[in-house]
Amino acid sequence: MRIVIVGGVAAGMSAATRAKRQNPQAEVVVFERGDYISYGACGLPYVIGGDVESFEKLVARTPERMRGEGVDVRLRHEVTGVDAKAQTITVREASGAAHSEPYDRLLLATGVSAVRPDWAETGAAGIHVLRDIPDGEAIEASLKGAKRAIIVGGGYIGLELAEALRRRGLSVVLLERGPSVAGRILDPEYQRRVQQELDKNEVDVRCGVNVEAVTVMDGRVSGVQTSGGLVRGDVLIVAVGVRPNVALAQSAGVGIGKTGAIRVSNRQETNVQHIYSAGDNTESVNRVTRRKVHVPMGLTANRMGRVAGVNMAGGEAHFPGIVGSAIFKTFDLGVARSGLTQHEADALGLDAVSVDVESTDHAGYYVDAAPIAVRLTAERGTGRLLGSQILGHPSSVKRIDVIATLLHSRSKIRDLAEVDLAYAPPFSSVWDVLLVAAGKLH
Numbered sequence: 455m456r457i458v459i460v461g462g463v464a465a466g467m468s469a470a471t472r473a474k475r476q477n478p479q480a481e482v483v484v485f486e487r488g489d490y491i492s493y494g495a496c497g498l499p500y501v502i503g504g505d506v507e508s509f510e511k512l513v514a515r516t517p518e519r520m521r522g523e524g525v526d527v528r529l530r531h532e533v534t535g536v537d538a539k540a541q542t543i544t545v546r547e548a549s550g551a552a553h554s555e556p557y558d559r560l561l562l563a564t565g566v567s568a569v570r571p572d573w574a575e576t577g578a579a580g581i582h583v584l585r586d587i588p589d590g591e592a593i594e595a596s597l598k599g600a601k602r603a604i605i606v607g608g609g610y611i612g613l614e615l616a617e618a619l620r621r622r623g624l625s626v627v628l629l630e631r632g633p634s635v636a637g638r639i640l641d642p643e644y645q646r647r648v649q650q651e652l653d654k655n656e657v658d659v660r661c662g663v664n665v666e667a668v669t670v671m672d673g674r675v676s677g678v679q680t681s682g683g684l685v686r687g688d689v690l691i692v693a694v695g696v697r698p699n700v701a702l703a704q705s706a707g708v709g710i711g712k713t714g715a716i717r718v719s720n721r722q723e724t725n726v727q728h729i730y731s732a733g734d735n736t737e738s739v740n741r742v743t744r745r746k747v748h749v750p751m752g753l754t755a756n757r758m759g760r761v762a763g764v765n766m767a768g769g770e771a772h773f774p775g776i777v778g779s780a781i782f783k784t785f786d787l788g789v790a791r792s793g794l795t796q797h798e799a800d801a802l803g804l805d806a807v808s809v810d811v812e813s814t815d816h817a818g819y820y821v822d823a824a825p826i827a828v829r830l831t832a833e834r835g836t837g838r839l840l841g842s843q844i845l846g847h848p849s850s851v852k853r854i855d856v857i858a859t860l861l862h863s864r865s866k867i868r869d870l871a872e873v874d875l876a877y878a879p880p881f882s883s884v885w886d887v888l889l890v891a892a893g894k895l896h
């Protein structure tokens with residue numbers, strides 16, 4: 455049994471280690487076109503901000519360690535073609551030489567690429583996206599002597615970077631095309647609080663602004679021309695979204711879903727026999743809406759990879775789907791969500807109702823009690839929990855996991871209202887803010 459994996463980060467390496475554990479006799483080979491495998495891309499903004507001391511710290515496993523575990527890893531090897539009938543792939547090595555490799559089972563774990571709008575393709579120095587370690591290293595090099603950064607995109611990566619660059623002493627302008635930052639993450643009322651946190655930390659946020667061109671001086675970015683005028687800056691980071699890497703899959707006849715990502719069964723099988731797909735390039739099912747979605751997140755990629763690894767190696771595993779959980783921080787504000795926002799529920803035509811509760815994250819009389827805001831959303835009539843958004847101190851918003859757990863099992867608001875949550879003054883109020891919100895909605 456020869457298991458071949460394309461892509462060596464979260465999904466690919468989870469699959470490789472799991473397949474080897476499932477079937478120690480299987481030959482497992484990973485082809486990665488980059489210089490690194492098995493690293494936490496999620497940590498990149500924190501290296502730039504200085505919370506993590508180096509990019510190397512993000513690497514969980516080296517190729518040598520993987521080889522010690524019986525997984526053959528080939529760096530700087532790009533897979534350029536798949537012949538599904540012959541069950542072979544074409545591999546281009548760093549030297550440019552190409553050769554063919556056979557497979558019994560093939561996993562596409564090719565991830566996503568950062569969207570680079572045409573205006574960003576000037577070739578000038580100082581223009582970046584942030585997807586992988588080399589991108590992070592390039593940003594780091596650009597920051598030397600830089601004074602003013604422009605970030606384009608107010609999603610979670612743009613917001614994490616705004617904090618990182620302010621901490622590095624740069625002035626930061628954040629440009630967002632939509633009416634608000636965090637527009638695809640939160641309801642408008644909660645977006646405004648994120649905006650306030652950015653204002654407090656002197657990030658110059660300009661929404662409703664379209665970038666039209668980059669201005670260049672002496673081969674380096676000097677600003678951007680926007681629908682709202684010229685914005686000056688000596689580093690430009692473009693964080694306007696990602697696109698699944700599906701060209702290789704398409705060349706093999708693998709089906710792409712309406713979301714633009716690879717369509718799979720809950721065993722991570724594509725429509726082409728013996729070809730599997732997992733991670734950011736792949737669709738999943740949202741358990742709340744039962745719809746296919748493309749939500750490229752770290753835990754999802756790891757879990758899909760595991761499922762693919764077990765199945766490719768002859769076992770039986772199923773990916774249960776996601777509930778749309780996400781968490782991040784910007785400055786002193788933690789932001790978490792799971793399930794649907796009111797806005798998303800409305801767009802889907804659900805009869806949804808929300809309740810908001812403001813409280814403190816632990817007993818008000820105990821030291822360092824900080825404000826916390828919770829929105830709970832439920833389906834009118836059935837009482838089914840649909841989602842939640844939580845804003846507060848970064849240490850307090852992980853209570854979103856209670857909501858994620860209930861959403862996973864399609865629970866009702868009543869179930870949340872009745873649950874026996876842990877209490878002591880340093881951690882919560884006796885009636886935790888989640889219980890208060892559930893009580894109001896129930």
Ligand code: FAD
Nearest residue numbers: 461463464465487495496532533564565733734751752755
């Ligand atoms: P990738 O990590 O994209 O890896 C795919 C690999 O495939 C790449 O190394 C690529 O070089 C390789 N490849 C592609 N095509 C080929 C080919 N033809 N031949 C050979 N190799 C190929 N998620 C969270 O859940 N929480 C977070 O806080 C969070 N923060 C993030 C912050 C940043 C800055 C970034 C960039 C991502 C963050 N993510 C976060 C997302 C998370 O990192 C991804 O979900 C995860 O990395 C996906 O893993 P993957 O293996 O599917 O894809």
